Amino acid sequence: MSGSVFPWRSGNQFALHCDGENFFPRMLEAIETAQEQVDLELYLVEGGSCAERLLDSLLAARERGVTVRCLFDGFGSLRLGSTWRRRLLDAGGELRLYNPLLWRAGWRNLHRDHRKLLLVDRRLAFVGGTGATDEFWSVPDNRSAWHEVMVQMQGPVSQDWLTLFERQWQACLQPRAWRPRKAIAPQRLPPTPNGGQGLGRVAYADARQHRDILRSLVRNLNNAKQRIWLATPYFLPTWKVRRALRKAARRGVEVRLLLTGRLTDHAPVRYAGQRYYPRLLRAGIRIFEYQPRFLHMKVALVDDWASVGSCNFDHWNLRFNLEANIEVLDGEFTAAVADCLIADFADSREIDIPLWHSRSLWMRLHQRLWGWLDRLVVNFLDRRR
Numbered sequence: 001m002s003g004s005v006f007p008w009r010s011g012n013q014f015a016l017h018c019d020g021e022n023f024f025p026r027m028l029e030a031i032e033t034a035q036e037q038v039d040l041e042l043y044l045v046e047g048g049s050c051a052e053r054l055l056d057s058l059l060a061a062r063e064r065g066v067t068v069r070c071l072f073d074g075f076g077s078l079r080l081g082s083t084w085r086r087r088l089l090d091a092g093g094e095l096r097l098y099n100p101l102l103w104r105a106g107w108r109n110l111h112r113d114h115r116k117l118l119l120v121d122r123r124l125a126f127v128g129g130t131g132a133t134d135e136f137w138s139v140p141d142n143r144s145a146w147h148e149v150m151v152q153m154q155g156p157v158s159q160d161w162l163t164l165f166e167r168q169w170q171a172c173l174q175p176r177a178w179r180p181r182k183a184i185a186p187q188r189l190p191p192t193p194n195g196g197q198g199l200g201r202v203a204y205a206d207a208r209q210h211r212d213i214l215r216s217l218v219r220n221l222n223n224a225k226q227r228i229w230l231a232t233p234y235f236l237p238t239w240k241v242r243r244a245l246r247k248a249a250r251r252g253v254e255v256r257l258l259l260t261g262r263l264t265d266h267a268p269v270r271y272a273g274q275r276y277y278p279r280l281l282r283a284g285i286r287i288f289e290y291q292p293r294f295l296h297m298k299v300a301l302v303d304d305w306a307s308v309g310s311c312n313f314d315h316w317n318l319r320f321n322l323e324a325n326i327e328v329l330d331g332e333f334t335a336a337v338a339d340c341l342i343a344d345f346a347d348s349r350e351i352d353i354p355l356w357h358s359r360s361l362w363m364r365l366h367q368r369l370w371g372w373l374d375r376l377v378v379n380f381l382d383r384r385r
Helices: 020-032 049-063 082-090 106-110 157-171 212-223 239-250 267-282 315-320 331-346 353-357 361-384
Strands: 013-018 037-042 067-073 094-098 117-120 124-128 149-154 199-205 227-232 254-260 286-290 299-302 305-309 321-329 348-351
Touching: 013 020, 013 331, 020 049, 020 117, 020 124, 020 149, 037 049, 037 157, 049 067, 049 082, 067 157, 082 094, 117 157, 124 157, 124 305, 124 321, 149 157, 149 305, 149 321, 157 199, 157 321, 199 212, 212 239, 212 299, 212 305, 212 321, 227 239, 227 331, 239 254, 239 267, 254 267, 254 331, 267 286, 267 353, 267 361, 286 331, 299 331, 305 331, 315 321, 321 331, 331 348, 348 353
Parallel strands: 037 067, 067 094, 227 254, 254 286
Antiparallel strands: 013 149, 037 117, 117 124, 124 149, 199 321, 227 299, 286 348, 299 305, 305 321
């Protein structure tokens, strides 16, 4: 395996927070009690009540003398507004944009920073799939329109998150920010421990080191004995992931997919991914489409191993995006993840073979069109690699 990866760390504490009304107040409280340093890395940041509330906390931290560094994606923050940025900079905060859009850049504009990370005082970390928009948390209503999770953690793994952030913070000063020059040791994917409490590992992806986060998932899928529960909003899995899921189901592992329903922000992606349904269903995989809201969380639960973060494990993410997940082996955390997914399965519509065959002609046309376009683009990009 090329590239560098992080090892497993013991002695950590983890907490799973579901939906913005639960994790945003905790994140803001962490910023408001910071004493030394706040580091924030986000993809989607847009003007609104959520972003304003976040800015208030960051400015208050600056008034206490806390170092504030924000690393935002150059595309995902286009709708943030200059006033927000100016207020942060005028207060002494630092802001760097990852790969700002340039019309001359061509395909390089596809490289995006999709990570979601908050670090406070080098000891506390939040990692997951949220952005700072009103879809994730609306301040006046204290509710979220998008279903999302964040992991709060303390312990030795927090230092690894700081190393990853610092690496990308410096890389944004380079001509190609998606290829950081600074390496991370060790060199090989560490074996998954047989069990334990408080074990965590930082898994990440970038254009140079894109196999860590994917190979870790595939290895755990191949070794699964009891269950594989996978939640993702954009279901365009790689061939290796699809094969591992089918093989696991055929050897008796309970395989469940929790996917987005009709409430989605990218309907073409949903239609393109549905082309995989028939073969997965025939292999014995159960597919659930979440109904109440847009499902935006990215969670994998394989036996007692859990992976939560920003990565959708699809071929688009793994080709162009910076991603970050926390892998956890901890009994209490595993139980919390399982409880969250069980509740979501209950709020979902299960797709079986008879229901799939009864879909409308309109849906069939959309699935055929967007599936064909997705295959066409992916094949073209693979020839360019």
